[in-house]
Amino acid sequence: MSDDRKRTIEKRPWSITRRAVLASGSAVGALAAFGLKTPAMAQETTPAAPAAFLPRVLVSFAVNGVTQDIDLDPRTSLLDALRETIGLTGTKKGCDHGQCGACTVHVDGRRVASCLTLAAQVADREITTIEGLGDDEALHPMQQAFIDHDALQCGYCTPGQIMAAVACVHEGHAGSEAEIREYMSGNICRCGAYPGIVAAIRNAAQVMEG
Amino acid sequence: MQSFSYARPASLDSAIATFAEGGEGTRLLAGGTTLYDLMKLDVERPERIVDINGLAELSTIDTSGDELVFGALARMSDVAADPRLADEFPALSEALWKAASQQLRNMASLGGNLLQQTRCAYFRHGEPFACNKRSPGSGCSAIEGLNRGHALFGGSDACIATYPGDFAVALIAFDAEVDVAGPDGERTIPVSDLHRQPGDNPEAETVLMPGEIIIRIRVPADAVGRGSTYHKIRDRESYAFAVVSAAAAVRLEAGVVADARLALGGVATVPWRAREAEHSLIGTALTAETARAVGEIAFADAVTREHNAFKVELGANVVRDALLIASGRA
Structure with a gap:
């Protein structure tokens, strides 16, 4: 990833959140819940006390190794946080209902649909997007295999296909064409590039496991 | 939103x-x-x-004992991949990995999966269509509408929306229970009693009380589990809801059925146990013909609509095939 794409969103004054937290009377529990812990806070948290309901959330998570601290409306999906707030537009919005796979990213190494994940849910987690897969020197073997096998036409589903495919190999679900087709069924390609996608995954799996 | x-x-x-x-x-x-x-x-x-x-305490998976115990927050993908489950309860494992996509299975919890809501298009897509489940008292657009996916069993004049899940269907075949916790403490509910048939108030989908949380699912580790399958027929080969599915399990003694379990998915308003069909199996030797006859018993009381009558014939065949797969593993 190049330096100009590495950026940490400027920490906004958290006055809105703080006001809400103070109004709720449970600032410690609320902050602890969002991964903003201090040793003193951790000790003061009462396990059985209700957690505060907050109209805004202050969330910290890592995206491609860079910590992001963002203040957001709790309705915000991880997909929208990545694209609209953090500015990483490689992850695509297709159906926005978890049906097409275009928004696939990794959370702690597991593939998920970022459109059906609240950004608030991934506090303290590590997110990997298509931008974080390769580096300046080389593409990830899966990216290279998609090029080599002509595994796309329009390319809109491709970032999601590649993120799903990398996870598919890591899970051990790329052992045969049939297994690849089953475990890649959550990624729809309206151009119908499936033969190339399957071939690319078979090839990349050998490189990744070799 | x-x-x-x-x-x-x-x-x-x-x-x-x-x-x-x-x-x-x-x-x-x-x-x-x-x-x-x-x-x-x-x-x-x-x-x-x-x-x-x-709540990390709700994410545990323990398949080592006389009872399979799954925390309500265990993820579908992790449970599907459990080696003992795949060996000794293939119906439970298959019901999980044949559902949704790996992305969604990585996200979805078992407790949430049990409470998955119907895919009825009139429920999901709002006005101008009536839906008693979404908007109580407004009517049901499905009864006279596009009801290809709707229920043959457990419907009412108010609602024929199909329960869409797979795992609950497999769970009821094995007499699983859920433990729930709420302000008044814990209680246990058989999974077969968790969901309500629509009756006059289809908006009330489960027997959970306000404030109750499903905390774990328990399944007796019965020997009948090994000879089981979750046979799921879909409009496409993968990543689709069941048109008809059957969780089937048999235990054989001297070539005849000593124990049988059969539950149906994609055809009822709740996970549907076919007990009469199960009883008809006891003491019989399974063949394609006898298994098909069991399927006909399972669908004998089906109430069909304009677009879903095909599921009676399809369903009898799904039951037949499920029983043959299950007996091949018994």
């Missing part, structure tokens, strides 16, 4: 207290694959969300 306020408790006790404090208009968020989807459609309009994903 309606705006909501968000809380993330860090323990079960705190979650119960938070859920109670939120009161009406408060919903639990686990994987979010149903709730967040329906919120985007404005079908679900919670004012407060309690995110329970911080």
Whole structure:
């Protein structure tokens, strides 16, 4: 990833959140819940006390190794946080209902649909997007295999296909064409590039496991 | 999407207290694959969300004992991959990995999966269509509408929406139970009693009381599990809801059926146990003909609609094939 794409969103004054937290009377529990812990806070948290309901959330998570601290409306999906707030537009919005796979990213190494994940849910987690897969020197073997096998036409589903495919190999679900087709069924390609996608995954799996 | 306020408790006790404090208009968020989807459609309009994903105590999977025990927050993909489950309860494992996509299975919790809401298009897509489940008293557009996917069993004049899940169907075949916790403590509910048939008030989908949280699922580790399958027929080969599915299990003694379990998915308003069909199997030797006869018994009382009558013939064949697969493993 190049330096100009590495950026940490400027920490906004958290006055809105703080006001809400103070109004709720449970600032410690609320902050602890969002991964903003201090040793003193951790000790003061009462396990059985209700957690505060907050109209805004202050969330910290890592995206491609860079910590992001963002203040957001709790309705915000991880997909929208990545694209609209953090500015990483490689992850695509297709159906926005978890049906097409275009928004696939990794959370702690597991593939998920970022459109059906609240950004608030991934506090303290590590997110990997298509931008974080390769580096300046080389593409990830899966990216290279998609090029080599002509595994796309329009390319809109491709970032999601590649993120799903990398996870598919890591899970051990790329052992045969049939297994690849089953475990890649959550990624729809309206151009119908499936033969190339399957071939690319078979090839990349050998490189990744070799 | 309606705006909501968000809380993330860090323990079960705190979650119960938070859920109670939120009161009406408060919903639990686990994987979010149903709730967040329906919120985007404005079908679900919670004012407060309690995110329970911080409750690590509910994520355990233990298949080592006389009882399989799954925490309500165990993810579908992790449970599907459990080696003992795949060996000794293939129907449970298959019901999980044949559902949704790996992305969604990585997100979706078992507890949330049990409570998955119907895919009825009239429920999901709002006005101008009537739906008693979404908007009580408004009527049912499906009964005289496009009802290819709708229920043959357990429907009422108010609602024929199909329960869409797979795992609950497999669970009821093995007499599984859920433990729930709420402000008044814990109680246990058979999975077969968890869902309500629609009757006159289809908006009440389960017997859970306000403030109750599913905390674990328990399945007796019965020997009948080994000879089992979850046979799921879909409009496409993968990543689709069941048109018809059958969880079937048999235990054979001297070549005849000594124990049989049969539950149906994709055809009823709730996970549907076919007990009469099960009983007809005891003492018989399974062949394609006898298995098909069992399928006909299972679908004998089907109430068909304009577009879903094909499921009677299809269903009898699905039961036949499921029983033959199961007996091949017994």
